[in-house]
Amino acid sequence: MKPIQVGLLGIGTVGSGTFHVLQRNQEEIRRRAGRGIEITMVADLDVERARSVVGDQVQVVNDARAVIANPDIDIVIELIGGYGVAKALVLEAIAAGKHVVTANKALLAVHGTEIFAAASAKGVMVAFEAAVAGGIPIIKALREGLTANAIQWIAGIINGTTNFILSEMRDKGLDFEVVLKEAQRLGYAEADPTFDIEGVDAAHKATLMSAIAFGIPVQFDKAYVEGITKLSAADIRYAEQLGYRIKLLGITKRAANGIELRVHPALVPAKRLIANVEGAMNAVMVQGDAVGTTLYYGKGAGSEPTASAVIADLVDIARLHTADAAQRVPHLAFQPDEMSDVPVLPMSQVVTSYYLRLSVSDEAGVLARVTGILAGAGISIDAVLQREADEVGGEGSTHTDLIILTHDTVEGTMDRAIAEMQALPTVLAPITRIRKEELA
Amino acid sequence: MKPIQVGLLGIGTVGSGTFHVLQRNQEEIRRRAGRGIEITMVADLDVERARSVVGDQVQVVNDARAVIANPDIDIVIELIGGYGVAKALVLEAIAAGKHVVTANKALLAVHGTEIFAAASAKGVMVAFEAAVAGGIPIIKALREGLTANAIQWIAGIINGTTNFILSEMRDKGLDFEVVLKEAQRLGYAEADPTFDIEGVDAAHKATLMSAIAFGIPVQFDKAYVEGITKLSAADIRYAEQLGYRIKLLGITKRAANGIELRVHPALVPAKRLIANVEGAMNAVMVQGDAVGTTLYYGKGAGSEPTASAVIADLVDIARLHTADAAQRVPHLAFQPDEMSDVPVLPMSQVVTSYYLRLSVSDEAGVLARVTGILAGAGISIDAVLQREADEVGGEGSTHTDLIILTHDTVEGTMDRAIAEMQALPTVLAPITRIRKEELA
The missing domain is CATH 3.40.50.720 (NAD(P)-binding Rossmann-like Domain)
Known part of the structure; x- marks a missing residue:
């Protein structure tokens, strides 16, 4: 022939x-x-x-x-x-x-x-x-290999540039800007890295996986997109101390009232395989009701x-x-x-758990006021890490970092609680909020 | 319709x-x-x-x-x-x-x-x-997802029972027989576990992957099959100290003069994702000339x-x-x-590296004699771990464990060197030999 x-x-x-x-x-x-x-x-x-x-x-x-x-x-x-x-x-x-x-x-x-x-x-x-x-033959896996399943969720490291940057930040304790320059020098990041570091490239890919997994039309305009440019070395270090790694994840999930479609940095338990995907490698976890958890790993880019x-x-x-x-x-x-017309949920309706970092005055009652606001919003706390002021700001410092891990809560509720905490005079800087995914 | x-x-x-x-x-x-x-x-x-x-x-x-x-x-x-x-x-x-x-x-x-x-x-x-x-849709990945590639090798944890047993042996420091009984009680091992623990089930699967990867007929009768029944808690511990985990791998590989097809326990660098696949889970690594390394992970059994x-x-x-x-x-x-008629190689022609454990008299000159035999056979040494006699045999003991990691060598050469070392009067028990796979 x-x-x-x-x-x-x-x-x-x-x-x-x-x-x-x-x-x-x-x-x-x-x-x-x-x-x-x-x-x-x-x-x-x-x-x-x-x-x-x-x-x-x-x-x-x-x-x-x-x-x-x-x-x-x-x-x-x-x-x-x-x-x-x-x-x-x-x-x-x-x-x-x-x-x-x-x-x-x-x-x-x-x-x-x-x-x-x-x-x-x-x-x-x-x-x-x-x-x-x-x-990685992930389209084939989703579209043909897992057809028996009601897919429950997908979470993937689907942008090699950002995973390289996050791996380097963790390995070397460096800040984002420093590592970005290094990545550009090595060819892992483009001269204009916006699409990668702002999460847009990952959101394109998550949009395609979402459509395939749930039988909905592609809806990039409904995706929530947050990149890695605001991550600090301190957050990566605190996450590590709590047993987590920070990864930029593309997530799509079947929730009770719609489909979640979002790209953002997330804390992932360090013991998960996906947390150990380093450098420019990609990996996608797929959870199906029959098959359970599967994972697909390989090079996500390159000639x-x-x-x-x-x-x-x-x-x-x-x-x-x-x-x-x-x-x-x-x-x-x-x-x-x-095809299904089940809606993609706005981010305010997404349920997940959170890592919060608050720069606070090192004085009595701060923790009580912060946790009081969370309790008032019905947000329950999983763990608290309070650093000695001297460790954070140097000897004699009067401010310190307060790290809080929460249990699952609705994003809209968390938004309101953060606004309320932010208004406290003892909260000295913008609150850092990173979502946490157990992927279990 | x-x-x-x-x-x-x-x-x-x-x-x-x-x-x-x-x-x-x-x-x-x-x-x-x-x-x-x-x-x-x-x-x-x-x-x-x-x-x-x-x-x-x-x-x-x-x-x-x-x-x-x-x-x-x-x-x-x-x-x-x-x-x-x-x-x-x-x-x-x-x-x-x-x-x-x-x-x-x-x-x-x-x-x-x-x-x-x-x-x-x-x-x-x-x-x-x-x-x-x-x-895990591994047949689909190999047969359809990676068709662009000359497949170089496949290495998989493709038997959940044995991976569960090895995970438990490592986690709890227990010996094989103890963990097998526990696995049977929990339903992870069958009443007659022979096919699993002797590597036969994994060899069936490796045989199928070998045929698909290399375009050769299924040749189960040519597969080398070695199970996990002789592994001791000591070997798992020593491997750990050297930065390795022991896994039962199904391996098939394109070598210069034929195809390797083998199932046996192997030391794998602890930092590899596959080394961290625990319990009854399965994972398969596939190396292709275009795609590089890929990995597929999920439940290998169950309803x-x-x-x-x-x-x-x-x-x-x-x-x-x-x-x-x-x-x-x-x-x-x-x-x-x-289909290709490239032959499946006998194990004596397979090239790999090795972990050797020798129980030796704690006296001067033993290490020199052992390493002299390896040097004479042209086998180069990667690392040596010698335990204090007291640690191994208790206080006042006169024997000790000598652990050697080698570089790549032909199995037939290693067989002869082991026979020669075994004949030394200062080697007190049968030499343990476990193959080592870097999977890089």
Whole structure:
């Protein structure tokens, strides 16, 4: 049977990796797929660079539409990124009857509903394993491996840059800004790291997992997004003393009245496997009612790890494109006419537990007033850690840190309690609040 | 579309779990699969027990062949176990044109070649996610999620009973026999635990993963199998002091001249995630050339975790049975006519590193003689731990433990060096040898 012909739009880091891995492992891939899979055409604005990657045997053009228009191309890989051109090209490729593989989490988290509808109408597949957690086959696990389960929650370290930064902050006791610079120097963080450090990238991925897990449309605009820029070395140290690590988690959860979808730093018990995922690695925990807890770990980014996911999608399409399109694995795990309209909850309705750090005057009665406010709000306390003033502010200091771990409470209630505590004259600085997830 | 009708052969622990989960999550499963999936007929020798599980709405018979003969049944689940009746029934179901789902690792590790050939000839699917690592979708990850990769090695904790025993031995400093009895009392070990503690169950699973990873036929008869019955509390303690944990690993690896396939206890660096997989949990590490290291973690046994995998297979069949049978996901990941004949290596040709414990006389020159033999064999030493005689044998003792960690060496060379050391008059007891895997 003749090889499947693939057109590649955008040959940067991931595109180069895809080309090289397909070449290096072509025999093995052909033995698995039952046909060869070849990139025969590449579009990139930088034709010279593209040519230097793929050599003379592959057609290189600067116009992506020429790839889509080529009737010999069976599958189009979109690795341009972003919402603009990429969206138009993906829709055009679908309209041209091409299957599409993309790593573009931003595009799918925002425009997935439109794109998947177009693909279903045309009977083509849009595969996106590379969009979440790089080389870890987590989309496949959620969409196919765990279909027996009512998924209860997912919690993942799904951004390598921030996990690298948090690991370094903990290891070396350094502050965020210092480590960020180091990460940029080492290539773990981009020159403009905003999307990573502010949690946006993780929220794109969490949005996709949420849709797949619960059969709801992608709703990036409903996600709560908080990054790691305000974390201090002190919080990481206190968390450690209490038996926790701080990780940036993407969380989605089935609650009684809706779906939680949120990205924020969280304290995680140090004994959990996921708490021990270090550096730029990714890991996703999935809790299902039948299977219990499962975890998937690997590299979440990089040229060849991401290429691994892109190529797995190509092989999937080679193996399965002949299946009845109405029954084939649905893009978001559930049949398009069986999606749920259960709402994504506003953050004020989310129930979780909390770590609070208050900088307070070192005087009698402070603890009583603070705990009185929490008690009045119905928030019960799990643990309190009060540092000696001298330890915190140096000898003779008159302020100290008061650390409180709470039991589960509604975020809106906690917001009000924090406002009340913040108004106390003995509370000297803005209160730090970090959510705590037991993941049990 | 009318529901897919499933016949179940054998309704014990996993069968009951499968029935209950299919009932409990039937709506969610239907929304995912695009059709209902219903167990409409059950065969079990104990008709009363079967009836008590499934109620009056499901046909219960004591003759499995009546299920296979039923033209309304689309998929047969085989949960009888063993090689005899189960093999005959699976082959008959295939001959009758039924798709088959099985959790029977022993059957497939020994007779997989015959069974998969029959299924391919008939154009039906034999799905077996539940055969390896219970609820963890590891077959799917290997067969579909990592198709881009030349797999380099797999190392897994794939037997919950032995991992529970080893965790307890370490936690409580107890010896094997004591913990085994406790495990039997708690239901983590069977009355006859031989298959688990001797490594046979893990070897069945490793055999299946080896075939899928490397495109070789299942070759259980070539697997090296060593259990945990000879491990002592002392070895676990010494390993800990050296920064390692002891785990029973199922390993398969691509070496220069063949494939390694082996199950044995191994020292693993304590900082690896897999070293921290405790109790009855399972975890599998997979190293691919593109993706790097990945890990999959979850419950490897039990009623509903295993049912989770069985039902995922049912949904897969519902979604994909219409795909071209010649291109659909192959049973062993590679197309049947593309299997490799690269040999499974005898253990004497395997290269790994070692932990050795020698009980020696506490006298001058012993260490020199032992290390001289290793040097003579070209085996280089990574670390030595020599205990004071008093610590090992009590005050005034004249013997002590000598612990040696080696670098990589060929097993055959190590065998000869051990024989030579064993012949020294100052070596007082059989030498303990445990393999060491860095998993990096």
